[in-house]
Structure formats: structure tokens, C-alpha cells
Amino acid sequence: MSQEQQYSIGELSKLFNITARSIRFYEEQDLLVPERKGQSRIYHLKDKVRLKLILRGKRLGFSLAEIKTLFELYDTNLTSAAQLETMLALTEQKRAVLNQQLNDIQTLMNELDDVEARCKDELTELQRGNNL
Amino acid sequence: MSQEQQYSIGELSKLFNITARSIRFYEEQDLLVPERKGQSRIYHLKDKVRLKLILRGKRLGFSLAEIKTLFELYDTNLTSAAQLETMLALTEQKRAVLNQQLNDIQTLMNELDDVEARCKDELTELQRGNNL
DNA sequence: ACTCAGCCTTACGTTAACGTAAAGGTAAAG
């Protein structure tokens, strides 16, 4: 009875607020492999999840190629020690990038706080001027 | 006696580990305006700081155009209430993006933890197998 | 039977952010 959720490309594009072209492009790059019904693509929950991951990766500045290799690593049965250590090295690498980004964000946030505070100060100054 | 620090384009590129081409490109885009001595560019501390900001912005996924407008806003004397409110709106916008990124990073970090843990588990499993 | 919305493929166009010669000026060292 569990009718699994399905999506057309149009529905999916509205859901994530991207174009169908983008979704087809991700497929061209082997990031998605939707089922077909006749000529049309049909997306299931797992595809939706993948797409979500793609978009998150993009927001973090990863290229589609990088995202692809991450997917491949995640999908792979890591059997040999060599593979496992490659994987560990990669996660460490990504972790370093993310930590740098955290730092950057923190710094920028503080600066935004400053700018904002100064703006608000000046605004109240202006208002006081108007009321005298 | 305070001889202000100066840099050639080559020195600066080594400092930040980027190409001279990039630095010249940022100048083309009006993100840097170095002094000239004869034909050569001379960079002072303020230019170095700017370059640092550019690179940080890039790491956070900002386009050079965006970075430029941020600089312009920062440099501008915000006098009118309208300008101030535009600025506040923009900082809010950026803040939203940064918060999203923070979220994304947190999520990804957790997943990296998972992957890493599983890798290490499997590695010890393999080692145990070898030792029996 | 026709129309229309929504899907499809193929293919050329576009933008950002540089890369990569090519050709030449300049200052210090040998």
C-alpha cells in the first residue's frame, strides 16, 4: 500500500526552485539517474534526496565534479584498506575546507554586525535631527 | 621612519598563492587600484588587505561583482536614510546566506563524522582479520 | 479531431574567472 512518491521534472524543478534544464544537466553529468516511463523522466524519493545534496554542495562552493566523486565514494563498497584510507584522506580534506569556511563566515558575520550597528546609529542620528 | 610595507605583484601573488594574472584581473574589475611606479604596480598594506578580503569572499562563493558592490557600500559615506536602509537590507540578505551556509556545513560535518567512523570501523575489522 | 500543456532531444550561445601565449620595457648583475 505504500505508494512511493513520484515526481515529474516539472514538479521537482518547482520544488527546488531551479529549472528543468539544470536537472537534466545534472543527469548529463551522471549525478542523477531517473527512471523512465516512455520518454519521460520519473523521479523517486532517492532522486529527490540526491538533488537536495547536489544543491547543498553547490551552496558550499563544490563543483559538480566534486559532488560526483563524493557520491561515488559514498556509494562505493569500500573494501580495501587503500580505499578506506583514500576516503579518510578526502573527508579530512573537506573538513579542512569547511573549517576555513566557518572561520570566514564568523569573521564576516562580525563585520556585518559592525556595519549594521553603525548604520542604525546613523539612522537614529538622522531621525533626531529631523525631530528638533 | 615608518617605512610602509610595499609589495610587487610577484611578491603578493606568492603571499596569497595565486597568479599575477588573477591580481591584474581583479584590478580590471576595479577591485584593486594599486599605485604605479613607472610601469610597475606597487601594492601597499591597504591593497593587501583588500586582496585578502577578495579571497575570503571567493571562498564563501561570492562573485567578484558582489564583492565589488560590498566594497563600494563599505567605502561609501552613507548619508541618506535611503542609503542606510539599502545597506541594512543588504547585510540582512548576506546574513541569511551565511546562516544557510552554516547550516549546510554543520550537516555536512556530521555526515563526514559518520563516514569517517564507519571507515575506521572497517579498517580495524580488516586488521583483525589479518591478525588471526 | 484538435488543441494544449508538459515532456523530450539536439545544439548553439553565454558568463565568470581566469589561463596562456606573444611581444616588449627595465633594472641589476656579471
Add this chain to the structure above:
DNA sequence: CTTTACCTTTACGTTAACGTAAGGCTGAGT
């Protein structure tokens, strides 16, 4: 005085990530 190491400009090439037609199939509604 010439080599060497940097610097310069001009200009065409490149890659990623789509945008944008153009032309066509297909199922539901009238």
C-alpha cells in the same frame, strides 16, 4: 653590453554551469 629576472600590455583560448531556442512526441480535455 648582454643576460636574467621581473614587470608590462594585448588578445585570444578555456572551463563550468547552465540559458535559450527550435522542432517534435504524447496524453488529457473539449
